[in-house]
Amino acid sequence: xxxxxxxxxxxxxxxxxxxxxxxxxxxxxxxxxxxxxxxxxxxxxxxxxxxxxxxxxxxxxxxxxxxxxxxxxxxxxxxxxxxxxxxxxxxxxxxxxxxxxxxxxxxxxxxxxxxxxxxxxxxxxxxxxxxxxxxxxxxxxxxxxxxxxxxxxxxxxxxxxxxxxxxxxxxxxxxxxxxxxxxxxxxxxxxxxxxxxxxxxxxxxxxxxxxxxxxxxxxxxxxxxxxxxxxxxxxxxxxxxxxxxxxxxxxxxxxxxxxxxxxxxxxxxxxxxxxxxxxxxxxxxxxxxxxxxxxxxxxxxxxxxxxxxxxxxxxxxxxxxxxxxx
Numbered sequence: 001x002x003x004x005x006x007x008x009x010x011x012x013x014x015x016x017x018x019x020x021x022x023x024x025x026x027x028x029x030x031x032x033x034x035x036x037x038x039x040x041x042x043x044x045x046x047x048x049x050x051x052x053x054x055x056x057x058x059x060x061x062x063x064x065x066x067x068x069x070x071x072x073x074x075x076x077x078x079x080x081x082x083x084x085x086x087x088x089x090x091x092x093x094x095x096x097x098x099x100x101x102x103x104x105x106x107x108x109x110x111x112x113x114x115x116x117x118x119x120x121x122x123x124x125x126x127x128x129x130x131x132x133x134x135x136x137x138x139x140x141x142x143x144x145x146x147x148x149x150x151x152x153x154x155x156x157x158x159x160x161x162x163x164x165x166x167x168x169x170x171x172x173x174x175x176x177x178x179x180x181x182x183x184x185x186x187x188x189x190x191x192x193x194x195x196x197x198x199x200x201x202x203x204x205x206x207x208x209x210x211x212x213x214x215x216x217x218x219x220x221x222x223x224x225x226x227x228x229x230x231x232x233x234x235x236x237x238x239x240x241x242x243x244x245x246x247x248x249x250x251x252x253x254x255x256x257x258x259x260x261x262x263x264x265x266x267x268x269x270x271x272x273x274x275x276x277x278x279x280x281x282x283x284x285x286x287x288x289x290x291x292x293x294x295x296x297x298x299x300x301x302x303x304x305x306x307x308x309x310x311x312x313x314x315x316x317x318x319x320x321x322x323x324x325x326x
Contacts, residue, residue, distance in 0.1 A: 061118050064142030067127040069230055070107070074194045075133055075187060076159035077151035078212040080258045084251060085223065086129045086147070088242045089232045095245070100258055104129040107140075127230070133188045136197045143206065145230060148198045151212035153191050157181045219246065
């Protein structure tokens with residue numbers, strides 16, 4: 001019989017001669033509706049808890065140090081690039097990290113998702129570098145330094161659209177995304193309000209404003225402004241190496257150290273290349289103690305009978321199965 005490849009892989013065929021009753025169809029619809037409601041409710045509760053943690057730790061418990069540096073942007077405005085620039089300048093060219101967020105944490109995310117405790121944040125050596133997408137209203141205030149990077153909003157919209165497609169599963173076209181972007185119905189809200197909220201404080205001596213376009217056109221000049229603003233000690237011998245490591249070509253070559261997906265793996269404590277482990281038999285002997293072995297064997301015998309690695313596993317015939325050929 002020829003297979004029908006036109007069906008969705010999630011399509012469930014009803015067995016021949018069996019039809020779904022109205023009650024089953026209604027029950028399925030009700031369960032689907034309940035699941036959607038629960039998912040929505042859980043999402044709201046999760047976001048509420050995350051906001052509460054951010055407010056508690058970020059606004060009530062966190063005390064900025066004088067040499068802390070907050071790198072702030074609206075998303076897709078050169079944030080990761082600036083993380084790399086600041087860390088390179090602060091560490092004099094070190095690349096000993098799995099992901100850039102380990103050494104320049106995303107402030108609101110590590111708090112909201114409990115990636116780092118308040119004690120762990122406090123233990124970071126100075127100068128601490130924090131990435132953030134927070135508005136001026138919500139950023140922790142102190143005598144620390146803030147670097148705000150702006151980018152042409154039209155380019156931000158295009159870059160954000162591609163990020164939504166590649167990392168957030170957005171299925172619409174650019175016109176649909178552009179409408180959401182203009183209405184501020186995207187992550188971190190309105191680009192216009194975010195940028196204007198920071199620009200209101202452009203005369204604050206603790207805030208350095210940079211334009212993404214200037215970073216592209218005059219990286220060396222921008223790096224020297226950052227060094228002066230932050231008080232970094234970078235020798236003339238170290239500067240060319242740092243310039244090279246802050247280039248797009250170098251970062252593209254080491255993209256896994258900057259990709260949002262790698263950050264998620266680090267945040268959740270997952271280990272890469274650990275899915276396929278050893279492919280051996282009998283390794284349970286090094287893990288199960290005598291009591292655990294006995295408990296497993298008793299339960300195994302109760303449900304499926306005795307068998308071992310060197311025994312044939314005889315599967316009894318199902319007395320209810322049909323003798324008709326499939």
